[in-house]
Amino acid sequence: MEFWLVQGSEKLQLPIPPANYSIKKALNNTSAIVEGVGEISFIGKPKLAEIPSIQSFFPAQVYSFCQYDTFPSPKECTDLVEKWMLSGNPIRIIITGSSPINTLCSIEDFEYGEQDGTGDVYFTLNLKEYRIISLT
Secondary structure, eight states: OOEEEEETTEEEEOSSOOSOOOOBOOBOOEEEEETTTEEEEEOOOBOOOEEEEEEEEEOSSOOTTOSOSOOOOHHHHHHHHHHHHHTTSOEEEEEOSSSOEEEEEEEEEEEEEOOSTTOOEEEEEEEEEOOOOOOO
């Protein structure tokens, strides 16, 4: 399984894919109390999907479990994600595998830091589906 983040012509494949990920989908359902009937439910339109807590790390050196060995430095990776986050434009997340994902997302938050003396930078990335509004 590969994880790619893309904005325009810039791409970043995560060198260490997360151990797992999840997609949260929901509807904007509402309910109301109707006299003599009780509570009734109205099924709404879909909310934006969320991809919470993509967790991994940007390695400072090549490990045997890296998916490739020509990855950028941890600083280059965090700088790129921060640049995308501040650009005001969505990114595309592409996840290959048995349930592939290819969707535009906004970066909701990005947390990172070092945990040990290796120079590896651990991160958590939270994404939300981005819909382009068309006024036609």
